[in-house]
Amino acid sequence: MQPTRSFPSRRGILRGAAALTAVPYALLPDAQAAAGPQAVDYPGAAWHPASRANYTPSNRPRAHPLHYVVIHVAQTTYSGTLSVFRNRRTKVSAHYVVRSSDGKVAQCVRESDIAWHAGNWDYNTRSIGIEHEGWVDRPRYFTDAMYERSARLTAAICARYDIPRNRAHIIGHHEVPGSDHTDPGRHWDWKRYLRLVNSY
Numbered sequence: 001m002q003p004t005r006s007f008p009s010r011r012g013i014l015r016g017a018a019a020l021t022a023v024p025y026a027l028l029p030d031a032q033a034a035a036g037p038q039a040v041d042y043p044g045a046a047w048h049p050a051s052r053a054n055y056t057p058s059n060r061p062r063a064h065p066l067h068y069v070v071i072h073v074a075q076t077t078y079s080g081t082l083s084v085f086r087n088r089r090t091k092v093s094a095h096y097v098v099r100s101s102d103g104k105v106a107q108c109v110r111e112s113d114i115a116w117h118a119g120n121w122d123y124n125t126r127s128i129g130i131e132h133e134g135w136v137d138r139p140r141y142f143t144d145a146m147y148e149r150s151a152r153l154t155a156a157i158c159a160r161y162d163i164p165r166n167r168a169h170i171i172g173h174h175e176v177p178g179s180d181h182t183d184p185g186r187h188w189d190w191k192r193y194l195r196l197v198n199s200y
């Protein structure tokens with residue numbers, strides 16, 4: 001992902017979140033997406049819904065079988081990424097965002113829906129997208145906690161949809177045909193990541 005605008009301050013985001021809790025749940029635009037007995041697909045993920053304007057509702061895997069997990073680096077912070085996905089003008093989203101400091105996982109789009117992350121409609125329809133807080137040229141953001149919790153998430157996705165745990169199916173954004181993005185970049189340790197994914 002490459003954000004194209006500046007974002008509200010952390011303070012502004014928190015104020016916005018506090019205001020939201022005062023609104024009756026059923027009146028929220030994303031209430032339908034958030035409703036139901038299971039708001040997240042991955043236990044332990046925090047639900048931070050993307051704007052309804054930033055993804056395509058679907059009923060995967062019935063409508064489209066899932067073949068790929070696409071790994072991204074966000075080129076911004078965790079909260080900045082959530083803010084980009086919440087903004088209906090950005091036209092971008094991913095299913096999950098992983099925080100650098102502790103590997104905390106946010107879910108922004110249901111796995112049954114098609115997130116707009118790969119820059120390729122065919123790959124969007126057949127993949128789950130995972131964003132990671134950080135920048136491709138700042139490897140210090142790629143912490144042990146982030147690798148481990150992201151790999152655990154990818155392992156769960158592969159198990160759920162029978163996706164082989166190899167580099168042909170767990171791919172970088174730069175490997176999506178037609179992509180002009182470089183993420184996750186040369187500092188992303190694929191050997192380590194795949195070893196972790198296969199250990200869970």
Ligand SMILES: [Zn+2]
Pocket residue numbers: 001071072073117173181183
């Ligand atoms: Zn990307």
